[in-house]
Amino acid sequence: MRGLNIGITIGLREPGESLWVNGIKQNALFLAKVLMKSARGHQVTLVNTTAVPVTSALSWSLAEFDTRPFVEMKDALDVLIELGGQIDAEQTAYLKARGVKIVSYVCGVEYIHVTESVLFGRRMWDTLFVNRGYDEVWAIPQVAKSSLPFLQSLRRCPGRVVPFVWDPMFLTERTRALPAHGEYRPSGKCGKRLTVMEPNHDVVKCCLYPMLIIDEVYRRAPDSIAFTHVTNGDHLAHASPEFAMLMNYLEIVRAGKASFVGRFDTPTFLSELTDVVVSHQWENPLNYFYFDVCWQGYPLVHNASLAQDIGYYYPDNDVQKAADQLVIALEDHDEDWEHYTRQQRQLLRRFTSENSVVVSEYDALIDHLFR
Template sequence: MRIGISVLTHTGQSVWENGLGQNIFFFAQLLRALPFVTDVVLLDCGDQRELPPEAVNLAQEFRLVPPREATDLVDVVFEMGGGLDVEWLDHIRALGKKVVFFCCGQPYAGLVEPSVFKKSGYFSRAQRCDEIWILAKDLAFKPMLQTLHRCPVFEVPFLWNPVFIERRAALVAQAGFHFGYEPAPKRDTPRALRVAIFEPNISVVKCCVIPMLVCDEAFRKDPATIARMHVLNSIQMKDHPSFAFLTRSLDLHKHEKIHLDQRHDFVGYMSQHANAIVAHQWHNAQNIAYLDALYGGYPLVHNSPWLAELGYYYADSDIAAGGAQLVRAARDHDADHDAYMRRARAFLARLNPLDADNRAQYARRLLDLGTRQTAKGASC
């Protein structure tokens, strides 16, 4: 079986700008480990003809090919990182080959927000694929996807390993910085945490508002718990009346403990400016930034049910509970750090693309795709 995966190259691209680039690499890595997969190519839907610099050395075995030059190179096409021309997809399917839409972004927000907020988005013909694959975080939207695309929708495992983190950490170390939480000596008072909020702030799915309120709640409970709150991806919002009103209402603002910043990569920023993370998501529980935080041993205050047994979990948008968890992290994380790391590493090992169970689940899904006939009336 020969497989093509769509990618979208663009100027100034980085694997740290979102999780999708890493999702694609981990997926391709798993596919290459399956005995019946003979080749994996990346279908370049962009304009750069090269991968992001952080991925070049890691992905040397994957050819980057324009889609229309890949017709005779693939048996299965995954639309994943870049939108593929529907005429080419029709041709691929007419040849008896299969097309899968591997949906990694939250599909509801991706469909609704561009219309409601009049911003750009990407849309293609719904009936263009044989199957849709989703991650567990999007199971709530399975009925929507089945109805819209008129084809079966299947859940597949989330994949991750620390290869990008480790490579970036090595570069940071060369500059004299250390990635990874460093416990302080035993003390009777809370540690004043330098909190970072990494939400991209381009959607309600992952936005900084709840984390900022969580931090302020913790600061009101115990001012000794927070030394600084760094809000990334927020500098463009600082003059917006609503955001300015929110920011200026906080006790952290009154005590000059808020720093608004632009986008930065996780490893570089944490190694220099922060030692704790507060996060919030809405129907997007599987986030690579959370895994990066756990791998680094940093206290992660979050509301992801997927990781409810890890980090410092608060449910839904319970700001009071989130504040309490942040205070607990300031008081207890140093003493619990070793056990925290053991729990995190055991969980992260199960996400490895080369894990036997992950390979088996993807193999079954692929083999079923290769043998299943598209039902009449359900053709995409």
């Protein structure tokens, strides 16, 4: 198939919007980089679906990633991948009349978010538009199990699981000015500084299991842990009596060796305050945070079943096995930390545009749209 004009949507909220507000714009850029690697010579454009102007204030190079408003691209596209900004019914009808293939690219655990909204009054929409003009729904592997069947049925179109893509390019830029470029360096101290950086917005990524894991190790070997920071946790400590009561049953909290703080820049927090990261997820077994941590060489204790070969993996919700892995990270990581960093980077490259298999798989997905 010839090279195509492919648009990937973004939804700018302000001209100089940060890439680190959430992962969605990073995902759009990483996908663009993969599609641009195709030998077919696709022309890939980031298509802004909001009225915010596209300017040089953006966090990425417009020379590297062509970025334009929808109105400039609506007559030039062969494929539109709706990822970071939604098109409306009129825009959908216009593209369909031109024969454009439209894909919904799903990066979030949509079913879980909707369920929490319905059951717990967490308002998601003022109005709702369910687009039934898509040719296909594409879901990344970590959200497909929970959300792809839900979206296929609601949107009444075929669904496909697609490769997860990532790239260290923005992490590299963000850490350029940090000491050692923000990469892990042994502290030389026996007691390690532990960090939990879950968003704590929903059941998918929450700090409860990491704190149980850390407390388990603290009870075994209290001198091995100097302190634990739980970011994105201050609102829980102050506003949730249940959370406060639970945490006060943990020995590490009672010993004054844990703090629940606000939101921080990940690379800086790792560089300045972290020796080991402890994490847990539920139905989201891949994410950029894990990759950023491991690329920088930090030991990550995690239960991401789709990336068992990175970091220090434990299965499911097994606190005891997780504690065993944390002990290994605390005791042994510094003995060969340089090899660990090299190994992690080699493993993570399979998710980038350097992997020709990923590029070929996306070529095949696009081919399938035109059958």
